[in-house]
Amino acid sequence: MTNVTIAGTGMVQFGKFPNRTMKSMVNSVVVEALNDSNCLPDDIDQVFFGNAASGFLTGQECIQGQVALRNTGLLGKPIINIENACASSSTAFNLATMAIESGQSDAVLVIGAEKMTSNDKEAPLRALETAADIEELEHFKKIISSEGAGSGSIFMDLYASLARDYMEKKGVTNDDLALVAVKQRKAGALNKLAQFQEDISISNVLTSRMISDPLRLMMCSSIGDGAAALVLMSKDFAKYKDNEYVSVKACSLKSSNDKATGFIPAPTRAASDAYEKSGIGPEDIDVAEIHDAAAPAEYIIYEQLDFCKEGQAVQLLKSGYTSLDGKMPVNPSGGLISRGHPIGATGAAQLVELSNQLRNRSGKRQRKNAKIGLAENAGGWIRNDVAAACVTILGKD
Template structure:
């Protein structure tokens, strides 16, 4: 297999953009990625376009890649439409990496977009709720509760109507970690404060305002222990990268960012809450890159809720489980900490246009490894970065999970 590099990256500001359609969003990110690489569209041999819910939100169910890219003059090349829930764009990157590493193409585009915000919030929540087994999802959770003798209710009456059903599921898992490792609601609020602080320094973030611990704790209950400021917003946005072979990259830049591992995995039905998709796929990614968890310098985690940060660090073997409270209290995940996490602000602050999220994470890590992240630059001079991007629920497991390990 050939070595593969990212030579250009771009993203649009995340947020509510009622004035922009999916063509506008894709154009914005792709033009920035091409400009960053210093190349013209004609260099692209194929395109992989990730999105999750444009059919439900805009009516454009099919040929999203062809519709959005042809509008900006990119046509004729092979185009692949990729859907994998919130992991859609990182799945697109996985396909792009696979094709280039196999020698099929030398230079390709990976892009992700989502037009998720709507004044009718129910429409957005219903779209998000399709990232699970519609026929069996509720029954599976009820069976799971009965099998383990749990009295803790998973879904509230408001799930799917006034909030995403996933908020209740995230809260359910979070309460388990609270019991096991001494984590408290205040610990998760501290993570949210950190994320919003980073997001305030990110010109592309949905929320660009620092918040206090009291503000997070009193921002409104979503599903205990989650409060509103711990949860990712419904966003619009797009992100893109240009992916090349080593030989092609050498013609374009003298500072490529190498893709050391691109690993995609899927969930499985079962009742084992310790055998998680994050752990399984993360271990494969470390092995593929030839590194250990402790070699990672900076990481972007799929924090649809703030507790997801510390939970993922535990599951990946980066944070020893019973040191989790200490990691939060002593600022280990801050920009000047031992393991900067979600320097972008994460999903909680940067935003979560689901089909664009994975590549937005990659965009952030690329800038961290280049040393071009500005005032939110990690202070440990990162050389190896990682992204974790999950999508959907299968039973009690994740449905899709993609990890990318990048190196400067």
């Protein structure tokens, strides 16, 4: 993939903003992304709108993009509503790259948006349950929640179950899990758009409320509201618009397959495909954003993406390699744990962070001379793996 660029981005602060509407968040990110890319609404050929849970949480089951965009000047364009659970907006991005690569469009807009806070605090947890096969939900809950550990969130119970398994097999400790949260909060403290912006200590993490053993509150991503947008362009159009752009080197989407028939996790397959298509390997990456929905995911994904050999993930983090000032900062935005995780907005937010890094706009979080970035975004759960995994590789040129 050589003709697709990111030529503009926009993002609102993630967090709990009960009085901010979906339309208001979407308006903000659209205006910012259009300005950043020197575009008027009429320059945009189509819009890909990623959202996962509006139907459940607000009742807007259909045409979510058209409704959210009705005051942006973009109505009239093709507007396509994309859902893939927590990977909704990276999936929208994946389709947007095709729209450019096919020659059908010169400029397209990708939006990821989610409005999760509401008066009913249980509603977001129930919404997330629909990212698994609801016909087997009770059975699934029974398997993943150990005795007495039911947190009310099936995905935190799931990550807890994965964490216990990982800790047992690889000798990982509670302190190691806490270290992920400490690293993420340190980065998030420098990000004005992050939900959490305070430095914390290991002791803060390990004394925070237990959610689902061994996961404590500060090891978990949080429910929130947020939106992020990206303008994608063909290289020629980005040059014509005199934009400082980054190139999309590869974008690969996969779903879970059956563990029984030669299981390789979806993120691993997506990464292999992206590495192969781009000719870029894990050793070439300068900066990465990965789907740390809970602390153990950071370590598991290091291994899935071949950032290190199996069992070496904790050592990689402890070495400082993935710290803000390391060779390959991972989650310089603060990641899901610190930036926050409004599910349909997360994939787009990761790509906004990487675009900023590659355009040298990340201020105190800037990875010096960043030339290659990788994002990994995952969503849902089916047959012992994530239901959707998207890996995107961006380059400075």
